[in-house]
Amino acid sequence: AQTVTQSQPEMSVQEAETVTLSCTYDTSENNYYLFWYKQPPSRQMILVIRQEAYKQQNATENRFSVNFQKAAKSFSLKISDSQLGDTAMYFCAFKSPDSNYQLIWGAGTKLIIKP
Amino acid sequence: ETGVTQTPRHLVMGMTNKKSLKCEQHLGHNAMYWYKQSAKKPLELMFVYSLEERVENNSVPSRFSPECPNSSHLFLHLHTLQPEDSALYLCASSQDIRGSDEQYFGPGTRLTVT
Helix, strand or coil: CCCCEECCEEEEECCCCCCEEECEEEEECCCCCCEEEEEEECCEEEEEEEECCCCCCCCCCCCCEEEEECCCCCEECCCCCHHHHEEEEEEEEEEEEHHHCCEEECCCCCEEECC | CHHHHHEECCECCCCCCCEEEEEEEECCCCEEEEEECCCCCEEEEEEEECCEEEECCCCCCCCCEEEEEEECCEEEEEEEEHHHHHHEEEEEEEEECCCCCCEEECCEEEECCC
């Protein structure tokens, strides 16, 4: 069965620093999709970034980028120049034909940006 | 309103009550989802609907009953719940269930079972 593991329950960094959140997953599939979602306090869950497994190039969205290591089954999220508004729960998720296209979620990392 | 809306935002109910959660999406999506979110646990997918047909039922207790009358609305009917059912219930929608389509989430209903 597919699983997603986020090994850091909580992290905190100073504003403007760079932070990396880790995510590993387990699958026997070759084609799948990976996502990072963000859930700010008392606000709605939103997509941060996504990656198709067949693409070798790491996805980037402004200050957010991923380090996708397919062989290692690792999908870390890097946030550059962190801002107070980045304070949130961050969830890594995985989706594949074998999961019947259901999102399999990690338990989340609580990220606190300190002023 | 835009996006995905959920009502009520907060609900307190006794174990013998019957209540319903409502979700509405204004995005023209074909797929809708119910999730249960408990503290320090991964999101649990409860139900998936695609084009108003239930696609997945992940062994959810029968005290939770979904209803999808059309592609824009999704309900979760609750009856004889247990205290361990207290959680944040999230609704989401996506254009389709396949591919890399983004899921759009509602704000959730915070449910407390007393």
